[in-house]
Amino acid sequence: MSGAVDDGDDVYLGCESCGLVSRDVTGDDPGLVQHCSRCGHVLHATKPFSLQRTWACIVAAAVLYIPANTLPVMETTSALQRDEHTLLGGIHELWLDGSWALAVIVFIASIAVPVLKIGVLALLAWTVRRHPDWRRLERARLYRLIETVGHWSMLDVYVVVLLAATVRFGPLASVSTGAGLLSFAAVVVLTLLATWSFDPRLIWRDPPATPTPRDGRRLA
């Protein structure tokens, strides 16, 4: 990833696509967008509206996290009975059944990780504005961590959708997705979007003495 390099008065921008370094010629003008002269990729010192988008996604994810946990994610219907499973209920059942390891795994994947992501993103977005100097390296590592973890967040959704698609034995047994699964998927997507929207370069932005003009102004 390329970033902005502030060399005296000149500001240089690295292309995120091809790596070509260009000189920022627009300065502060928000009405202008610079494209890489070689590959045409958009150039910006930091992603535009990064914090706004991150915040929006975090809020949306946090809101949807409530129905994701309270509503059933899966409905199993068999000849015997019909059951609805919520995330926490499923974990509880696993725990009661003695499958503690599995319960812990599911808990981490379904409950802990989304909460962690939302929390960490909120923390990152918050510190960018309030405590830009605070432990930049650790924050950067946190960001990398949640970015990596994010790839696996859809695991639950995949499992349920696969079950719903394969377990179709007519009246004997069938699995269908519940409203909670939709919420959960939305939470995962929104956290992914939030992660993607957050520009880690903001972590390394100079202290308020020399704020990055765009984001600083927008957030002001």
Place this chain on the structure above:
Amino acid sequence: MEEDSPDAPLKPPGTPGGPAPVPAAEYPQPRVVKARRWNVSLVWLVPFVAVAIAASMLVRSIFLTGPRVEIQFKSADGVEAGKTEVRYKEVVIGKVVSVALRDDRQSVGVVVQLDRQAASFAVEDTSFWVVRPRIGTGGVSGLGTLLSGAYIGTDAGVSTRSRSEFIGLEAPPFVLRGEPGTIFVLRAEDLGSLDVGSPVFHRRTPVGRVVGYTLDSDRDELSMKIFVEAPYQKLVTLNSRFWNASGIDLTLNASGLSVNTQTLASVLAGGMAFDAPPETARAPQAPENSVFTLFPDRRSALAPADGVAVPVRMVFDQSVRGLAPGAGIDLLGVDIGRVRTVALQYDAQRHRFPVEVMAEIYPLRLGPVREALLRDANGAGDAVVLQQLVASGLRAQLRTGNLLTGQLYVALDFIPGPPKTAGIGSDGAVRMPTAPGTLSELQPQIAEIVQKVSKIPFDDIGRDLRTTLRSANAAIGQLTPDAQKALAEVQRTLSSAQKTIESLDRNVADPSSPVQRNLEDTLQELQRTARALRLLSDYLQQHPEALLRGKPADAPVPNR
């Protein structure tokens, strides 16, 4: 897009022709275009949409959630938290949330989350019960729960007062609310083979069922609830009689053996029937919860009402073997009462054991006769009437009802004898004087006959008879060869007779036989002789003188 390698020099903009070194100070200038106007606030639509979606989901799920109720069961057999459903008419209206022992440890509290649509079930007269498979004589129910596990059945209440704590029923109610029909109460001596679910018949058609029974432990009274389905509840009138139609009613009494059954199902599974007593006017329909008596059998059920019984005490100086409690009391063949008890007593003065028979007489069974009798007695009670009848010669007598079984009954009859009066004992029982029974009179006579019969020397008679038969047999044996001889003679005689007849036939009957021929000639001769005689007689008539003179010479034949 060209490949970027770490070594490849960056191409300056505007020189697509080939690589050119870029001066350190000369960084390429990016292309600058006008930014599209981006409405910043649009990003914030995302959380708003999320809030809207989440809110709608939550609101919907809250809207679908009804009240929570706690049901108290004796046992949570088959009830599982989070699994067991609550159903009404097989529609799921809720789910068990938790199952916990109550504080008193006597029962189980089952918390049920009702659906929103079932919120109206949380009223005070709703009943809940656990549906488990049940196999009874009335049929099999709840078979589906064998696989699916138990569920909680519901009968929706109609009350408007809400309630959140219920006491669950141990068995499903046999009448669901709103089922058309009427409930009646029956008082019974015993349950017999009836059970909850036993059918109720009318004219051998099932029209209802037993829905429950309770044995009042304080009053020792059995009452049964039956449900008669619409529209048959109209058939239950105020004078309907119910009787236990279970099993085979085998009655062995003075009238002999009688067998009475309803349908085969009720024979096996029990049941009851009702009907109006015959020849009664149609009574109005019985209201709900009317109380009836359940009679043990059809006969007693349809018998006219007995009314108040008059107790009667009779003392017999004879064996009462064959007289059982319940034996009938006859007045000239009309059954008017029942024997209650039979007890032996001791008469110290006579050193005898008279038998005291306590009985009940139902004056109502006399029908119009009773009214006439009461009129005669100027309105005095039935007991007084009975006393008057005794004064005019009414006596109790033991009679044999059935010679095969030796069953006795008490007959009231007017028997000539010294007049007696009937007192009324301290227990209110009329002291009915008794007469020796016909059987007790008959017995010595029969004994006498038997004695006489036993005196007959059957052995000697038999011996003599045998001797006689033997000699007869010998005589017949001697007779046999002579008889055979005689028979042979007869046979021979007969054959010779036959021969004779045959020759006779041949010699006489044949027209060509000489006898026949001679006879014919003789007859012709005789004919001629007769003719000659006639000629002679004719001539003599004309010429009597010829007798003297003889025949004159023939006249000369005239010559022509």
